[in-house]
Amino acid sequence: MISDFRLLAAGQTLSWIGNGFQTVALAFAIVRADGGAGDLGIVMACSFTALLACSLFGGVWADRLQPQRVMVVSDLIRLLASAAMALMFAGGGYHLPLLCALVAVSSGAGSFFNPAMTALRPLLVPADRLQSANATLSILQTGSSVAGPALGGLTVAAFGAPAGFAVNAVSFLASMAACLLLRARATRGPRAPMLHELRAGWREISSRDWLIGGLFGATVYHVANGVILVLVQVIAIKRLGGASAAGFIAAAEGLGGVIGAAVALRFKPRRLLRAGWLTLMLMPLWAFAYVWPATLVAVLAGAVIGWAGLIFFDVAWETAIQDQIPQTALGRVASWDTLTSFLAMPIGNALAGPLSARYGVNPVLTVCAAILLASAVSQLLIPGARTLTRTTGTAPAHTPAEILDSTPA
Template identity: 75%
Template sequence: MRFTDFQLLATGQTLSWVGNGFQTVALAVAVVQAGGGPGDLGLVMAASIVARLVCTLFGGVWADRLQPQHVMVASDLVRLLAAGGMAVMFFGGAYHLPLLMALAALSTGAASFFDPAFSALRPLLVPPENRQSANATLSMLQTGSQIAGPALGGVTVAAFGASAGFTVNAFSFLASMVAALLLRVRAERGDRTSMLSELAAGWREIAKRDWLLFGLFGATVYHIANGVILVLVQVVAIERLGGPSAAGFIAAAEGLGGVIGAAVALRFKPRRLLRAGWLTLLLMPLWALAYVWPAELIAVIAGAIIGYAGLIFFDVAWETAIQDNVPQRMLGRVSSWDYLTSFLAMPVGNVLAGPLEATYGTSKVLTVCAAVLFLSAATQFLVPGTRTLTRATAASPADPGPVPELPDAVKEPHPEQQSTAVSPVRR
């Protein structure tokens, strides 16, 4: 059987996403068992955040300068070596915090180059009318991996130690790298200018589209509020809803909601997809408010399923809108600006959570933040482009031309079978 480029990408990425779950568990266990404690773990996470902020925009430029799969291969190689270095360090019983911080920053910095390249590559693999299906499929695979990866990682690390978790993650990067090397699609690339000029050109592509510009501003506000919420709901779940087991049930519900949202996006294809996406994002405040009232575990689980279904449908709609309307040669830079808003705003909300909770109380802060989530999505309907933007159904200026066919699992349904039912925001 000959795999299509899309199947290769989906397979490699699924293995990589699962592998990331192993490293998430392994890193926390390794630091704690080595006697590092929360302070050391916080420093490692801070090093990762700084690397992400420094590298993201440059990653977008290089994704548009080179073939995106070449950037992905280089990124995977660096991440493989970083994960391998962590495995060797902890396997030998050594623990060097500065080295661990450097390896974590190296891995996250490489990911900052990978993500824009991945975004730039995806629309090359499918025709315009199948982009929503492809994005929904990848979103479903990613959400499922975010459930399976930590679960499998926890079992593996418990049985074989943290080094085994890092080793599995290293091999997952190898799988992703091999898949990217096998891709046959090629993107057209223009002449290079200075780094700053190319970054500015990416921003100009955003500024000329009202739905994109105001969408990024709305997402920034959304992420600050959501950063506060994500800290406080963990405390509420553990202290008031049943402890770690409750937190686990809620996390599983969020994953289930994500899978449902992606499944809906596979079948439901409105002409004004972006408008529908912002509409479904209005469901997310229900998740946050469930922690306030009725503040029962079953209500929070229901809110998580509904809210995350809306979030993932929005993610698919947003990614599809960008792919349909931004020229392919600019996708890496536009995506990097999109990623940057997420990674700048979320830590701000995380930092504000403690002081706000101490001053106003958990319930008030969650209620206000839920209102901010609602308003950040609802105000997008005031933007003309958001209301009128339509899906691409044929070749367009952003369309790269003939590409390999989408696998049967994600092809558009036959007209007689098609349903007639009526993340700039990231998880």
């Protein structure tokens, strides 16, 4: 019998690949319609604003209802939005207000899906396989983030932007089907007013030093990383070889992510969160490689090493939250986690230009790399981050195939 986890993994892999198709199709469609960078920026801003506005509410509803019910509704809304975009561009029309509305609706629905998925995962596998399950999904997501845009680019080039939107709509249908077949059920208590439930979710965070410290540390980290992500693209294009160099670097980052997730499948220390913060200290190597020695080979090596550390940390962080937070509050905690990240990253993106214009690209990159390091190191000063141990203990390593074959907990 097909397990719940296998269904989730299959549905999400198709959905992640489909998102890559839409990313390419959206940019292509706007540019071909003479919308230019200005229109693309407006559309992206609408997407971000909707995500920001809906994130915390998505966490509340993930804890109120069965998670898969929230996921199905989210997928249905995103399917309809993607199909509407395909129809709009297939008909030869380009209406910026309508496109902004559709993108905002899709992004807002997505902000409900992710907390629900976080709340669902611990119900799908035995507790001692949770880290391996998270690592398996990270491998699939990282691979999809490379395969999706590549396949999307070929499809859009051959058949046009509407085909990219249509593929994404079909991928949401596949995710919906998988969610509808999930058998796991979460325990849900009586509902309280929305603000009360939001405050209760925050109390789960503020009562744990490792969690609230990690969120504040991640906020600082994401501001610096937001600056870095803008500047390294400029360096890749201007100094390291142009578009081909940027492509090689993206591939190296994907390879590093797969390596980091694969290590997380096998390496299961009892103090997993401490190991995660230690591996996150590898990310500054990637950023600093653009400054010195500033060669493509060095940047590629830094990308593999740094992103391996980042993805291992992501697995450790998600596993710690799922292991330590009551299942009835997981969605809200996940939504607060998402909110801090999405608040910080655009701030860094916006600061990249003014800071580099005033102080120069290399000095700004150097300082931001130091901030990444300090953000990770500072967490080891927090007692909970150093000493947190798995409540379920450690377990033998499992391969992705073994996890996909696991039965529901």
